[in-house]
Amino acid sequence: MEYIKQDMGSYQLHIIKTDEFKSVTVELIFRQSLTKESITNQNLLNRILSLSCEKYPSKVELSRACQDLYGASITASARGYGQAMAAIYRLRVLNDKYTEPNNFAKALELSSAILYQPDIEENHFKEENFEIVRAEYEASIKTLEEDKRSYALIRLFEHVGKDSPIGIRGRGYLEELEKITPDSLYQYYLNMLKHGIVDIFVLGDVDIEETKELITKNFKFDTYKPRRLPVYNELLAPRKRIRYIREQTQGKETIMAMVYLYSDLTQYDINYPLALYNVILGGGSDSLLFSEVREKNSLAYYIYSSLRILDGVGVIVGGISKEQEQKCVTLIRKAIKNLACKITDEQLEKAKEYFLSALEEIEESANEIIETYHMMELIDADDLKTRREKIEQVTKEEVLNVARKISLHTAYFLEGEDE
């Protein structure tokens, strides 16, 4: 594998040359600040760009054009990264070796056409197209609550991160959607092209020089841009007592979602000992929480914890019965308290293996490899090799030190109905 990164003035180009995949993956990433307005506009824009373009002015025609390139898949997504938001345009297409000469070049041209020659009239998106995607997007926002687990997490972060990007819904907002018009969306689009901070990643068995040429030819950004955006969210203030929030919904299951905080940790502590701590606490089917809450007490089918280092928090989620709320909280508090006193060698070793295995997993997926390089760009994350080396070296004392700085902040329950 060979990695080159080149400053192209208005964007950074990253080429990851590898023969581990039979397809080529290209990601164009635009970063801007995350606000209610930006995430809603971005989601709608992604939908309208994916619907049609000037050359292929309907979904059917655009889809056929993709299929003609041996099923090239071109997708658009947007998500928050702490205070920042990334819009990701991804092309995946078979390597020319498996198709025909110039298929990759044509797929890049199509991606470029989707991005640069949208289906517009007189400086606005076409009304008809706008209405189609607006209605579909509106439906997707309205049905958010149907996925109870995601909804509980959204509500938890809205309570915890009021007035902070932590609380912003990735799905977007109806009240923001109402404000958007075909004109304003077009202005948002122009603004993204002009002011978004751009990274382009290419991964596959490609010729480096040829790829540079193709990218330069197809993707032009005429403004010079600042290189960095703040990413990390401001840390939440710890609480003396856990805050309890209860909201009601229909259905039987109650979702418990909790936020825990860590304080006074160095970047190293967060990236390594804390990562191991979280695995011991609630990563996978062998964690302390899984064993205490599910295996020993049969209180949940699933329970796990994960880290959101850009937001400075850990999250614990489980599906439980309403009448068992207090019992679950007690078990979780006990688990956190116990870990602050004692971590066994066995726990530490297993957590390291878990972490190393997760690193191996990254190598299996083109998207994950690109995401790793993206994070290196975004927050100076260590590369995979360094991460492997550093995790092996973490000591029990370092994890214990972290374990003593963990505190529960908020316990949110999305409560089902009584029996």
Place this chain on the structure above:
Amino acid sequence: MREEEIRGVDLKAYTKTLANGFKIYLVPNKKSKKKNKYYAALGTHYGALDIDFSLGNKTISSPAGIAHFLEHKIFAQEDGVDPFTFFSESGCYSNAYTNYKVTCFIIGGSKELEKNLDFLIDFVHQPYFTKENVEQEKDIIVQEIRMYQDNPGYQVSETLSKNIYLQLPFYNQVIGSEKSVRSVTVEDLNTCYHAFYQPQNMFLVMTGNFDPITVMEQLTEKISKFENKKEVVKIKKYHEPMKIKKEMEVIHGKVELPKVAIAYKMSRDSFPIVEDYVLDLYLNMITAISFGSTSDFREMIRKRGLTTGIGYYFRRSSNCITLFIEAECKTETAADELIEEIDKYLKHLVIHPEDLERIKKVWISSEIIRSDYAENYLDYLVDDIIEYNRIVLDYVDLIRKMNMKELEKIVAKLNFKQRSIVKLLKQDKEN
């Protein structure tokens, strides 16, 4: 051991059937410097459909959801070694799943292949059921049932399944009901375990980074020792009548937008193609062309705003083929219009040759791209084993050979007379 090319995707399959009937399928990656993961699935042809069967001369009727219950309880071991813990010591992931036709135990790791593979076979081979650990599991499974039942998509498909099948136990959910799960006894579990976890009913599939020769030797030695029980299991055979139990049902739930699901039931026997895997390819091609993103029908319903999302699939089981279409709509009126349009469209279905050729190209690409992802490829191979009792080596050729003549023969036999509809509407505040 047989060594065969999986044509067109640069992979080889190493297969073997042991004397006791156990089947092994190994599909390693090409030599790779970076990808170190191996994935294995140990499966038994035993799923939620197999509740009624005979064992020797005994006829057995077991509770709904027992295959899934058994899957949970296989992890209980007499010596107290927790399989999750054992695997996690080498960073190996472990999990299991049950569907209507199969139960599978999965591992994925990058270290200690020999040890982990050995343990996978051991722990599935010697579960330990006690009254206490069975009771304990019931609360966990009930929690799992509630999780599914709160999902509107699940509510729709649960109702629809009950309304279309008269014989085939698809009317049960894979997980069973709270009532059936509460009724499970240690004896039930033992009976079903001994009936279905026999070498002749089981298989192991592997993908990823490993040496097939060494692994085949290890597995052969290990699994050849297991013997089949004397009593032969016979699963009840079903002949599903081509009738619908209920043509329309409206249910209410916590949804913002109405959801609708339509099922068309037809007879497998009416189709001219003998091989299931070829028929399945054509049926899936017909739905991809008719309802996929490049269909004119899809464009029409999108432009008219009849749906905010639509999905479709075929299910083939014994003598019955069912086409499912599921959609979300802005209003109930839009849902009704959509149903009417679908009905009209299907009854005059016309397929264009250029659509067939284009989607063939896409499918061949998907075969190749898929072969890069060992974990997904494992699932894909398991699907073949469930449906066809082997892995299909020549998908790329089969897709290439698909043609209008065959396709039109199948379209001509499609029958949309037996239809059932479920609508899920928003609960009124007063209710």
